[in-house]
Amino acid sequence: MWYKHIMLPIDLEHADRMGKAIETALALTVQFGAKLTIVGVTSELPGVSAHNPAEFEEKLSALAQRLGEGLPHGAQSKTYVAHDPTAQLDAILLDAVKDVEADLVVMASHIPNALNAIWPSHGGKMASHADISVFVVR
């Protein structure tokens, strides 16, 4: 088996744009008989996806439950609470890789544009900083 544990960062707020990444992660999970953990980052303040961290966690775990149906090991969810998600997202995801002991990250990212020279996309940042494989889905 090439991969034992796949981590899939989920942006609950933009779940509509994540279909392809989710499909990819599910397919790879089945393919390798791996475990799947979906990871979400939220702030302590009310946001679009949830009113508070507890609600966010509940939604994420409900999503994991559904994605896990039909997977060999089901799917886990893990919520991280950040003071300032915009600034901390990349660092938290990098820590999460170690935390959940993943050996492959599958994540959605937009198509690079000129501005990414100044602000790299989160997927791009992960790929260049993580010490495991990162599958950036565009």
Next chain:
Amino acid sequence: MRNENPSTEADVDLTVQTEVVAIPAPEGRTEIIETDYEIGRDNIASSWKLEFDIHQVVFTVSALGVLAFTFLTMAFHEELEPAFIGLRGWLTGNLDWFFLLSGNIFVLLSLFLIFSPLGKVRLGGPEAEPSFSYVGWFSMLFAAGMGIGLMFYGVSEPMSHFDSAMGGISVGEDGVRTDWAPLGGAEGDVAEAARLGMAATIFHWGLHPWAIYAVVALALALFSYNKGLPLTLRSCFYPIFGERVWGWPGHIIDILAIFSTIFGLATSLGIGAQQSAAGLNFLFGLSTSNTILITLIIAITAVALVSVVAGLDAGVKRLSEINMALAAILLFFVIAFGPTMEIISGVFSNLIAYGEYLPALSMPFQREDANFASGWTAFYWAWWISWSPFVGMFIARVSRGRTVREFLIAVLIVPTILSVIWMTAMGGTAIDQLVNDGFTGVQDAALELKLFEMLAQLPLTGLTSLVGIILVIVFFVTSSDSGSLVIDAVAAGGKVNAPTPQRVFWTISEGLVAIALLLGGGLAASQAMAVSTGLPFTIVLLGACYAIVRGLLNEAR
């Protein structure tokens, strides 16, 4: 593979959350407000060429308004300056009773809440844990809240009140007092004039300003963390306006908050650059040309930019802690090398003097010392209140997990005591130099140089003055970065996870507005305008008081 053709839409059902209908309480039972509003409902977002996620009305009107107002004040500053300064003068002159009365209400409510059972309510739910350590939390709220003013007024204000109190009372032909002495003054009585001067200064930097911040911060923290509303100023109006708060009444409150914050910050940045340049000139003989001023503004903005991009923990918090450490070093230095024993005993006697004069100083009606009550006190109250949306929102953002009692002690009592120590050390040393050594350097110096004149009489002048200058600059940075985070969140409809380019936009806007106003004239006009927003916000704050009590009554204690 389930998806043979990569171009077809993925068939995963992405409607997150179906059975979960009730919102779980944050951590433990709280009263979540059921509202139809969804955060981000009125936002427009893009993830293409330039990522953004903004509240369409609030962002657009604020950004265009800032642009328009900056151009107007530059183009017509000769006409607008007297108009706005007149407006500010009229407000603080005729409505001084309203500002003073409201200030007292804020203090009394805060003190009441500390002692009432409502103080047991925890922000974020009964089991919520504090977001920040005491040191980080306190550094941030203090650095955002007053910082810079303490640098300039710490020496100058006690001295001003001491001077005017010594001068005693003078009455004009129309029977109105023309002197600026607080209360009845203390003509010729050195000890009493010093006591009165310190009491009046502490009054302006003590319980009242912090109660103003505490009311806004508490209302916002309560309605966001416990009741699930977005972190924007309009949320504390939910108990009053109901669902209409998500429409125009709320837009106006938020836009006004952005206006007063950006012009408050930009004018302080402009005026602060002038003051720092004067300090640099005094110390190193640098010129005070526009080039130096603009360089200073750009440098401050650049550091603030790095800080906001690094975020709340890596940027704002770290800078605030550095700031507090530097301020503590300067404070201990002055205590150690200044009149040590007098400062230590002064802290207690000034605290007693503050308590003794507090009722008379805060009396809203029938004041004999009209110049002092409106020119100093009401002006200060309007000024603090116009800053309160920004400082309050920022304090709210870092205060999750504290109980209301803990919160109020940290936001009200601790800063007041620190202000007493700071004012006693800085102002007391300067008064001591004048009274005991006959040194009139501080008395004669311009406002921005008084601190440096005082430090020049102590050892290691070069080093301490340099620390002073650095502190002034870092205090600006810590206001500018926290201000930008707040403006960005409000302009994004309460979202704190909006893309980075937006906070960069607001930070740079502040710097550009400051430079434009500095070069084109209009700093005085826009500062007067920012202070004038104190009036509408006083009404907002009174509404917040009502909202706090109503909101707390429904929480688990």
